[in-house]
Amino acid sequence: MLSLNSRPKRSEDAIWRSIEGEVVIMTSVGSEIHKLNKVGGVIWELSDGTKDFGEITSSICNHFNASFEIAQADVLEFGLQLANKNLLQITEANSYGK
């Protein structure tokens, strides 16, 4: 279960490029290809392991002029989808001492 304090990091197995704001991701075995829209692309690029979902949600709100409450639910759901596909590794708050 993800929370705003969970910290996402892109999988090292993921090969990706940002193309006009959208992101194309392949796994290193080349078995799956994913395309993220512009919102997903921003979340992906911010998922470098140094920011938690709360900070990422704030960035999304600033980028796309959205309310925090609505953005929060979408960001967490999106993060869970990527984590389930092993594209994101999630570190929980108690793991990094926050």
Add this chain to the structure above:
Amino acid sequence: MYYAVYEAAVDYQIGKKRIHAGVMLITNKDTEYRLQMGDICFSLRFEDPGYCSFAREHYQEFLSENDPDINVTIKIALHQEAIKIPGSFLMSKTVENNNFSFHSDLINGSVDLDKKQCSINVKNELLSGKRIRYFEQFLCQVYYTLLKHNQRNIINNFVIHGCAIRRNGAGYLFTGRSGSGKSTIAKLSSDFDVLNDELVILKKVKGSYTLCSTPFQGDFKGNSAISVPLNAVFLIKHGKRNNIKQISKAEFVTRFIKEVIYSQSLLSTKNEDVLLEMMDFCADVAVNVPFYEMKFLPDKSFWDVIDGLNGLNNKMEVEHVVVK
């Protein structure tokens, strides 16, 4: 020239040729076939003249008299058991020093690029019917290997699963999964020059993309060994009406990269760098070449819709076109 003694008559899956016991005079011409693929000349050397004869007939448009860039000695491994081929043949490879093996020795061998030598053992089933495409994919990997070894610019020189047509001096690339209609497009374009309906080379020359044919054809017979500047790329599928629409660059890259033949070198097992270079290539194509998604009817009318793409830039101004 040399003499070969065959101790038994053998039936071949290809061509049903039968060689009887006895002494045969065999020349180099009977056992060697020089195959031109883009800028690379392969000397394919078969122990068995029957297979060489098959190659000569199958790839006749691509016979070369150039000095070979590599000599590929091919030994056929006869087998009885059924072969199951993995979904991704080229990615099923193992490598140890100069030796490689694809999917448990369906094709195995060794390569010495400095000596321009490659020796392989091939299960005979891979040289018959539609399964020959796996052998041809192997040759594609040899092609990539030589390009990289020769330090030629491979960044924008790739083999694409697609149908290429030359029409009024302009090149059109139609690409998509098996069954999407590439051979149908080729058959409907018989008024023009069909480079290939299965595998083509797409390379960047002096800033512009050029299509080149390859010896490796699909269901359409009559490929031409020619090159043409690329005018547009169409991601195709059969449809109930002709429809061409714009898609985003990222959508194009996501779909087009699936049709790029895996560009790993024979003796490499690194996937990440290869996938990145393929992705960068697709992104570069998207920046430099008009591209569309196209659904088409099984008749020649799709060419009328293509002609209606005003100047073949990304602005759609014709009927049967949906701007996304």
